[in-house]
Amino acid sequence: MILPLYISRRYLFSKKSTHAINIISGISMVGVAVATMALVVTLSVFNGFHDLVASFFTTFDPQIKVTPVTGKDAPADDPVLTRIKALPQVEVATEVVEDMALAMYEGRQAMVNIMGVEDNFDSLTHIREILVGDGTYELHAADISYGIPGIRLAETLGTGFTYRNPIRIFAPRREGQLSMTDVEDGFVEDELYSPGVLFNVKQAKYDKGHILTNIAFARRLFDRQGMITSLELRLKPGSDFDAVKAEMKNIAGGKYYVRDRYEQQEDTFKIMKIEKLIAYVFLTFILIVACFNIIGSLSMLMIEKKNDVVTLRNLGASDKLITRIFLFEGRLITVIGSVAGIALGLLLCWLQQTYGIVGLGRSSGSFVVDAYPVSVHPDDIIVIFITVIAVGFVSVWYPVRYFAKRLL
Template identity: 70%
Template sequence: MNFPFYIARRYLFSKKSTHAINVISIISVVGVAVATVALVIVMSAFNGFHDLVASLFTNFDPQIEVSPAMGKTAPSDDPILTRIRQLPEIDVATECVEDNALAVYQDKQAMVVIKGVDENFAELTHITEILYGDGEFGLRAANLNYGTLGIMLAQTLGTGARWRGPLRVYAPVKEGQIDLSDPARGFVIDSLDSPGVVFQVKQSKYDARYIIVPISWARVLFEQQGMLSSLELRLKPGSDLSDVKAEIKQIAGDKYKVRDRYEQQDDTFKIMSIEKLFAYIFLTFILVVACFNIVGSLSMLILDKKEDAVTLRNLGATDRQVTQIFLFEGRMIAVIGAVAGILIGLLLCWLQQTYGIVHLGNSDGSFIVNAYPISVHYTDIALIFITVIAVGWLAVWYPVRALSKRLLSV
């Protein structure tokens, strides 16, 4: 057995001449453990919110979106897009035309995003799972064109899930100049009927602005016949997303952007990642402060074991071995605190996941979920363990070497 480690282990669990050393050692372990618990819980909470937001976007965003790298639209019969549609891993491919417009209902109006989609849009996404109302999702019926509004947009316009009378949509003409004597001629105007439902993604980006319409209607409104804003894809079950995405990128070249769901919501997930990073940094600073307790404990232990150090030197121990005894002592405190903190943190995360102990609000329905979401990522646990050990070891290295030299020089 390693001699310095053997002696350090005996010092850790043996009684000291001064009881305060034992107390400070326990406080050191508790301090490291509490900081570790905080890291586990906070990072798991950020993971929980990240996964929650990702699940919300899943209901609306396609698995893969192919959009023009330059400009807003591209020809729908582009050979590159045809090759992508024909890939064996593609299950559903939907053309989309998307642009801004003005929606007017009775005396209310709002700037909206018109999203024109194919009839197979419900197969592409989980839109049917987020509908509210007494109707059903549809795009056309006979000569009627339906528009499905986001729930917040329906509240803004005062339409409700089912409205009476037309919802008028205005889009500026693409070519020519506006005649100031007749400004209405500068807009393409069309109307939508109600399918009797609204959708709720639970993200204001969609709920407050989007209207889902037939792509043929959107092409007429925006004067984009034969064009598309994006090709949205759903893969067959069992397909590897990263492999298919890489293959599509190779086909698309520089002409098209190929994005998965996370890249489609790049801004949202970047902000969440930055918040998680800052939380990790701040809690690591707290961990550093907690590790100063280890330095205090080791300082008292070195003074307490001064005579033992002299005895060990007389028995043949080198100065380096004596120094390593106290280094191992500090490192063991850090390891015990890290392991205890991680275990307690995982237990608390499991309790929150299972029973939802900490609630977001006092009443049900006020938030998307009633309790704080928790998601344990074991890569984070490994990072936390490495961080605690690294901080603990670095915190004791210089003080122990300095104190040991002073002790051994006497």
């Protein structure tokens, strides 16, 4: 093992009689390094967007959300939910009633998601951090119900940050039949007043279609007294999240779903994972093409070193040992190229994180961030290194053995 590695290292760095061999070997190494660097940078950019989107959702979504498996709602006093809320690791538990309704304001209308929550919702999430306007976070005062719309919904309805007149909310009655002679009787109507603030999650899913209000208003509007559509939870700091979630699932059985933040936005993150996987596959194909340069440089090296091979055979070297010399030559090019590529990729990621070198174009000021976000994940670096080594080793194995039989 040591002798073939030593000789292959000498062949790699020594000056050849044909200068083109040195150039092709260098190009092979650079090709592997560039392909590796592209993998590191591209996957890190996907991670950056993933983490950026996740940070938006965490300001509004709870750590854990419990929803019924069948139907839209469940009794708030269900013993299963009571057991989950009573777990010692649970710090905040909020009952939620959520459903679709029609919102109307001064001739404009929009279908909205009315989300009624308890007063401790600001302790459950970071809602206060995403409020805009001159008012304060309030859901009700005496008999007045306040509604906090998303910022894009406010644009649609034309309310501004503070709407002077109340927003009229209409929801179909759950019982009875709709009479065409008196259509309005088939709907429950109520009003929401402005606390002087809007929320801005920076995600259209919420900003364009949600109104946050108190749970009493939502129960009255949707005729869900004593019911909830979900139970939202936050754990105490230092809790073993996975263990607590598993315990909750065990308590819930097949009656309730227990979802974390990523599972609550499963569709969004699944699409991002698929995009990242596709990028990885395409860049791996580019890496495979780059490895063909290694085959060319090795074949030329084997032609040049025919006399050395004869000398080694006279000294007692077997064909297997001679073949391993050139295999190690290709593997050295792969390893050096992969290490250099990873180092260069990490350097570029650090520069982008620190200085934001690559912006989002002319309209960068209209985005949440002005430059491409980057996040380096150690497991990605390990996968990239293993991929490059595997592709490089496999790509040189058969050609070296084939040329060894023909040329040596």
